[in-house]
Amino acid sequence: MEEEKVGGGDTDAGPSSNWAELTHVCLINILSRLTLEERWTGPMFACRSWFSACKDPVLHSVFDLETRFDLLAESPRWWTPEFERGIDSMLRSVADWSDGSLAEIKTRHCSDRSLSFAAERCPNLLVLSIRSCPNVTDDSMCRVAFRCSKLRELDISYCYEISHESLMVIGRNCPNLKVLKRNLMNWLDPSQHVGIVPNEYLNACPQDGDSEAAAIAKFMPNLEHLELRFSKFSAKGLGSICKGCLNLECLDLSACANLTSRDIVNLTSNLKNLTRVIKPNFYIPRSVFHTERYGHWNLYDERFQTDVFRI
Known part of the structure; x- marks a missing residue:
């Protein structure tokens, strides 16, 4: 008007x-x-x-759309180029207007375009949460690593174009990082995502869990909070993390299908500060997987409650 x-x-x-x-x-x-x-x-x-x-x-010290996303049911529209362009436009504007004071970015469905722009203009960034960003890649994450060395919290859950290479660069350049969230979508039962998340994106779920675990272990020794829900890493990967991240206080291993209860108990025993470990807590019918490949599931029957998460 x-x-x-x-x-x-x-x-x-x-x-x-x-x-x-x-x-x-x-x-x-x-x-x-x-x-x-x-x-x-x-x-x-x-x-x-x-x-x-x-x-x-x-x-504009805080750009928080995550609070709004949490209040809404996920929509297929969020995964469209038009929606992404809208989020990009808002993030670029706020990063520009902040005059370098932007300390927190919490959003979804942005892309390399806006994230690279924000990284260049926001050297004081402390918190970065960019869940479900199919077009955020190692390229913009490297820019974040080199420009935002004060970063303390990072959530790259459901960002499948980000690889262990980004974890290495972030770890090298952001020594104050205390919180890392690298959760994957439910690949054990993807039906909850069908019709919302594009099928080609669901099929692109990262397979290199142990490579990511090795990068975390070697380059992020100061982590205190680590989330790896639905990660595909093995006991070897968990062992690396438990040797390299001795300051861990909270470790979320929800639905990490390649770990047994015995693995978790034995490998985390040296983490003296660990006050909370969330174990894989679900049940998988024997008909779903070949028993010769997933024979260790019988351990879950004895050691895990199976009434919380059923597939």
Whole structure:
């Protein structure tokens, strides 16, 4: 709407306020009480002075769309190029407006384009959560590693174009990293994703679990929280992590199908700070897999509760 139409005019109750004439400090005070979504769907389009206030760096230390994503049921539309372009546009704008003050990025379905842009402009980034980003690759992650060395938390769950190479570079260049989340989608029973996630993406699930485990073990020794749900790494990979990441306090191994209870107990015994370990907690019918390949499943019957996650 036009600036002169915001506020102004008289009402039966007396003269009304001209909201467009609020000082910049007052506007920032008001806008800081709104969520990112609320600012983008209203005040930003009210008038020129409000739009200018919405771009103030003080409002852009955090870019959090993950909270909104968590409230909604996942939609096939999120996996379309059009949706990705919209997320990219928002992230690029916020990274630009932040003037280097952006410390947290929490979103989904962005791409290399916006993430590389953000990495170049946000050297003070501390938290990066980019779950379900099919077009984020090692290229932009290397830019993050070299430009955002203060990074403390990283969530690259369901990002299948990111390989162990990124884990190596991030580990080398971000020594303060304490939290890593590298969860995969449910490849044991992908039916929950069918019709939402493109089939070709589901089929691209990373197979190099032990390579990723080795990279984590060698280059991320200061980790305290590690999530590897549905990872395909073996006891060898877990052994590497337990030798290289001695500061671990929380280890999430939910649905890591290649690990047994005995593996987990034996290999984590040297982690003195470990206060929480989440073991594979599910049941797989014998008809699903060849017993000669997955004969160790009989261990789960004895050592794991099987009523929480059933396939």
